[in-house]
Amino acid sequence: MRLVVARFTHAAALAARTSAASRCGNRELCCLSVAAVRRVWSRSRISWQMRMKNPPGGASWAAFIRANTELLPPPLAPEIRLHLAAESLPIWQKTEDELGEINVPPPYWAFAWAGGQALARYILDTPSLVVGKTVLDLGAGSGLQAIAAVKAGAARVLAADIDQIALVACGLNAAANGTAFEVTAKDLLAGNMADGFDVVLVGDLFYERQLAERVLALVDRAVDAGSDVLIGDPQRNYFPKDRFTEVARYEVPVTRELEDALIKRTAVWRAGRASG
Numbered sequence: 001m002r003l004v005v006a007r008f009t010h011a012a013a014l015a016a017r018t019s020a021a022s023r024c025g026n027r028e029l030c031c032l033s034v035a036a037v038r039r040v041w042s043r044s045r046i047s048w049q050m051r052m053k054n055p056p057g058g059a060s061w062a063a064f065i066r067a068n069t070e071l072l073p074p075p076l077a078p079e080i081r082l083h084l085a086a087e088s089l090p091i092w093q094k095t096e097d098e099l100g101e102i103n104v105p106p107p108y109w110a111f112a113w114a115g116g117q118a119l120a121r122y123i124l125d126t127p128s129l130v131v132g133k134t135v136l137d138l139g140a141g142s143g144l145q146a147i148a149a150v151k152a153g154a155a156r157v158l159a160a161d162i163d164q165i166a167l168v169a170c171g172l173n174a175a176a177n178g179t180a181f182e183v184t185a186k187d188l189l190a191g192n193m194a195d196g197f198d199v200v201l202v203g204d205l206f207y208e209r210q211l212a213e214r215v216l217a218l219v220d221r222a223v224d225a226g227s228d229v230l231i232g233d234p235q236r237n238y239f240p241k242d243r244f245t246e247v248a249r250y251e252v253p254v255t256r257e258l259e260d261a262l263i264k265r266t267a268v269w270r271a272g273r274a275s276g
């Protein structure tokens, strides 16, 4: 397996954010941070190609995650600790020797996104939503919402993310919080496969058009199948606000590097049902 990883610099991130901002009339609603991560990551891919003798297995990635993150509390859910990229630890700037040749998607798992933080806070404060229930955390990233669901008393939690490294991070983060949940790398969106869960959690997934359309199709189907679908989102570019009912609102502390803001107004929404 040959993998390639790219270097992410603050200068490049700023350049990407500026260019995204100029295309987007409304900075407040713009998904600058996520778009910046993805654009910069793919643009600079050539700059950091390395060779790895063996495919990176779970242990390798676990070591990488431990070495390049700090165990930190997401601001809105400080009772949880996650392996997060701290500004003082530029995960993107590792030397070639350390990483080998790897090709990975942007490390969304190294951040607690505003939508996920809001959703986690809402679940922790409203455990009746998940107590004794089966829960799907779609696009789990760090696993923040999955951890919140377990802590709130869910009977079974499945964290789904197509990024295998995110699932390793989920495992480390679950353990760091004395929790456990299942993970899957299956693209549940491909087969619209979210049926059978009492609760479906969607944290910050409306940042790209195609992904948003696929998520929305899954949300509609899950609602039709009787799931309670909760969405945490700061109204990213492709968030279909009129399709959902707001149930809680938060001001989420974020970083300028990632969001070009210090606070992101973020809400939790319910799909397909009246709030309550």
Ligand SMILES: C[S@@+](CC[C@H](N)C(=O)[O-])C[C@H]1O[C@@H](n2cnc3c(N)ncnc32)[C@H](O)[C@@H]1O
Binding pocket: 034, 105, 108, 109, 111, 112, 113, 114, 115, 116, 117, 138, 139, 140, 141, 142, 143, 144, 160, 161, 162, 163, 166, 186, 187, 188, 189, 190, 202, 203, 204, 205, 211
């Ligand atoms: C912005 S991050 C949000 C992570 C987390 N929910 C949060 O709020 O902190 C988006 C995540 O969705 C994942 N993702 C993208 N497409 C996906 C798909 N088809 N199925 C599952 N996860 C997906 C990415 O790998 C990434 O971890």
